[in-house]
Amino acid sequence: MTSTVVGVDLGGTNVRAAVVNREGALLSTLVQHPSRAQDGFQATLQQIVRTIREAIEAAGTSPAAVGMAVPGHIDAARGVVRWAPNFGEYRNGIFEVWRDVPLAAAVQAELNLPVVMGNDANLAALGEYYYGVGRGRARGLIMITLGTGIGGGVVLSHAQVQGGARWEGGILLVGLSGGGAELGHTVIDFAGPRCGCGVRGCIEAYAKRDAIIEMARESMQRNPQSLLYTLANGDPTQITPALVSQAAQQGDPVALAIWHEVGTYLGVAIANFINIFNPEIVAIGGQIAKAGAPLFDAIHATVRNYALPTLLEECQIVPAERLEDAGILGGAALAWQFVEAQA
Ligand SMILES: [Zn+2]
Numbered sequence: 001m002t003s004t005v006v007g008v009d010l011g012g013t014n015v016r017a018a019v020v021n022r023e024g025a026l027l028s029t030l031v032q033h034p035s036r037a038q039d040g041f042q043a044t045l046q047q048i049v050r051t052i053r054e055a056i057e058a059a060g061t062s063p064a065a066v067g068m069a070v071p072g073h074i075d076a077a078r079g080v081v082r083w084a085p086n087f088g089e090y091r092n093g094i095f096e097v098w099r100d101v102p103l104a105a106a107v108q109a110e111l112n113l114p115v116v117m118g119n120d121a122n123l124a125a126l127g128e129y130y131y132g133v134g135r136g137r138a139r140g141l142i143m144i145t146l147g148t149g150i151g152g153g154v155v156l157s158h159a160q161v162q163g164g165a166r167w168e169g170g171i172l173l174v175g176l177s178g179g180g181a182e183l184g185h186t187v188i189d190f191a192g193p194r195c196g197c198g199v200r201g202c203i204e205a206y207a208k209r210d211a212i213i214e215m216a217r218e219s220m221q222r223n224p225q226s227l228l229y230t231l232a233n234g235d236p237t238q239i240t241p242a243l244v245s246q247a248a249q250q251g252d253p254v255a256l257a258i259w260h261e262v263g264t265y266l267g268v269a270i271a272n273f274i275n276i277f278n279p280e281i282v283a284i285g286g287q288i289a290k291a292g293a294p295l296f297d298a299i300h301a302t303v304r305n306y307a308l309p310t311l312l313e314e315c316q317i318v319p320a321e322r323l324e325d326a327g328i329l330g331g332a333a334l335a336w337q338f339v340e341a342q343a
Pocket of ligand 1: 184185195196197198199202204
């Protein structure tokens, strides 16, 4: 009986893979290569295949399936990347992004292994459900991943689907064609700042990495007496979310106010998620979640003002546990679901 799968995290910079057991432990060293995202489909395909092969060799096992986390609109049922803005190639000086690329079948043909895939933020939620704070038992888990954008995923359990879902594992909500659960594009103010998607007031426009940095630069320059200003040597280009966290941990009121503002925006969006999905857990992932108490205190305070009280009573809002390998673990969780469904 086979007892391993391969989890793959395809990113715009690197593709990473590891062999993972049923409990979510990485059994091989993590193999990583450049994804060559702008060199066309064949170049990226070869990098993916090479990375997976090396991970399998390092673990010395015969995995049962491969699960891939891919950023973009992923039609998992058809194994097709509908749209992936980070991937493509230049033709006549114009960058043509991946549209309707049959990625799963192409990887499967090279490896002779079943290949399943999904959107990276959705799979991060699935990985956290099985191997992180959800532990495979959560009665509903929402995850948002704070980074260059804001990713979101929704995992329900059969007890939360009225009308007879039979699958006892996590049920990943992806919608009609896999494009679903774009929680980062939840609008919290229709007159708000412009988001990368073109719309005004998405939560991503307020709480993505660059928005936090911009906010911190402005308040640093208004407050030259602050610790944040000192830590950045008065240089706005030195501001990072980690530096804001460092200043906040040492009690700098300017840095604390930044996390309070970010947490307030996030709290409004999260209250919406709680009201719609009635989850047991809201997990916050991504490196920015390391801001800790100053961020989470503001989220909790805001959610109390916007979420329905009985739904909030049952819900925990916590940092995600598996921050570092979320894509790989999500791919592995999807691969294990595939293996179990075959059994
Ligand atoms: Zn948006």
